[in-house]
Amino acid sequence: MFLVALVSAGFAFGIFRKIVDALPLSMNKPVAVVMTWETLCDSSGGVYAELKKGLHECAWNIGDTAAKLPTPMLRYVASMRNTGASRIRWVSDSDDFTEGVLVRLEGDSMSHNYLQVVKNDSARYWIDEETGCLFPGLCPRRPLGWAAVPISVNFDFEGQDSLLAKDAFCGEGESPVYPVLSGVVLDVGKDASGYFVDIDHGANVMTRTSGLGFWSTPLSVGDSVYVGVPVGRLMPQDSATFFLTVRRNALFVRWNDFYGSTHPVDSASIAIFKKKIGF
Numbered sequence: 020m021f022l023v024a025l026v027s028a029g030f031a032f033g034i035f036r037k038i039v040d041a042l043p044l045s046m047n048k049p050v051a052v053v054m055t056w057e058t059l060c061d062s063s064g065g066v067y068a069e070l071k072k073g074l075h076e077c078a079w080n081i082g083d084t085a086a087k088l089p090t091p092m093l094r095y096v097a098s099m100r101n102t103g104a105s106r107i108r109w110v111s112d113s114d115d116f117t118e119g120v121l122v123r124l125e126g127d128s129m130s131h132n133y134l135q136v137v138k139n140d141s142a143r144y145w146i147d148e149e150t151g152c153l154f155p156g157l158c159p160r161r162p163l164g165w166a167a168v169p170i171s172v173n174f175d176f177e178g179q180d181s182l183l184a185k186d187a188f189c190g191e192g193e194s195p196v197y198p199v200l201s202g203v204v205l206d207v208g209k210d211a212s213g214y215f216v217d218i219d220h221g222a223n224v225m226t227r228t229s230g231l232g233f234w235s236t237p238l239s240v241g242d243s244v245y246v247g248v249p250v251g252r253l254m255p256q257d258s259a260t261f262f263l264t265v266r267r268n269a270l271f272v273r274w275n276d277f278y279g280s281t282h283p284v285d286s287a288s289i290a291i292f293k294k295k296i297g298f
Contacts, residue, residue, distance in 0.1 A: 059116040063089045070110065072297050074120075078108045089116070092145065095155065096122050096133060112296060120296055136284045136292045144283050151289060157222055157281050159199040160246050162263055163190045185229075185264040186274040192256040195235060195249035199226055199263070204242045212262065216250050223268045230254075230261035 060067040060077035064087065068076045079088065081097050088094045090109070097107050110121040122133045132148040145154045152158035202220035209215070215229035216238055231251035244250055253259035265272045284292075 056111070056114065056116055059089070063087070065109070070297070072112070072295075074110055074112050074296065076108055076110045077116075078106060081105055081107055090119065092119065092122060092133075096124060099124070110296070110298075121298060132298065134289065134292060134298075136289060138284060138288070142283075146284055146289060148289070148293075151282055151284070151286055153281050153283055157200060157220075157224065159278055159281055160197060161278070162197050162199055162228065162261075163188055163194060184271050185227075185262045187260055187262055189258060189260045190253055192253055192259045193232065194253045194259075196228060196231060196251050196253060196261060197248070198228070198244045198246060198250055199265070200224065201243070201245045202226075204238050204240055204244060206240060207238045213254065214251060216244075218244060218250075225266045227264040228261065229264075230259075232259065 056075040056077075057067040060075075063077070063079075065077035065079045068078070070076050079097075088097055088107075093107060093109055105127070106125040108121075108123040108125065109119050110123070111119045113120075118135075120135050124131045133154050134146045134148055135143055136146050137143050146152065147154040147158070150158050198218055198220075200218075200220040202218040204216060205219050205225070206217040207215070210229065212230040214231040214234060215227055216231070217225065217227045219225050228250060232254035234251050235249040238244070238250065253261055263274055265274055265277050267277065
């Protein structure tokens with residue numbers, strides 16, 4: 020009778036149920052909640068869409084909710100909404116919501132894409148589609164846009180010691196020469212090779228462009244210069260050379276190395292990537 024009473028009490032107070040629940044049985048394991056791309060998008064306030072080629076998209080209207088966007092890249096791009104953008108789209112070809120391949124800013128009269136391109140070595144880079152530059156980061160432009168004379172690894176400097184700390188560029192006479200980045204003029208003048216201009220570009224980057232034939236417009240210390248606006252022109256002859264010195268963190272950097280570090284993916288690779296994802 021005592022045993023029967025004990026068992027009855029165990030059921031009454033749920034003791035046996037607690038013992039069973041505590042056992043490492045498969046039926047006692049909590050059921051994992053599977054968060055799909057769609058549910059993750061919805062939970063962040065976005066609008067989900069399934070695209071072609073197995074791509075997923077989540078889109079948000081940009082307002083005061085930029086800080087609530089689910090990835091650092093989205094939050095950073097959304098912080099640039101002073102560009103006139105009102106909508107942001109996040110596209111991925113993966114089941115991993117955080118691993119996007121494209122961010123698009125859209126407005127009434129504009130759209131701008133940032134692509135996460137994967138190189139053959141599996142390294143991933145966010146690239147500004149318009150400029151081809153690593154994003155975010157510096158975006159230098161070629162001072163002539165063409166006809167650069169690179170200093171190669173095996174270059175013979177014998178008798179050309181001056182090229183140990185500068186790069187040579189060549190072009191048609193009187194061609195315009197542009198600053199590689201926007202900045203502020205530190206110094207201007209004339210030396211044995213022609214006119215020169217020193218520019219502080221910020222981010223611990225400074226350049227000297229020398230060997231110019233003449234100014235496009237007179238420059239003074241403190242003037243602002245801009246990418247796309249010439250600082251000077253080449254000598255008036257069939258073929259003329261000028262020189263560029265790039266210093267980053269006070270150290271001389273070869274132009275090809277500097278440009279390559281800011282453009283890690285070539286235009287052909289970007290075109291292949293865009294075709295692959297259908298954009």
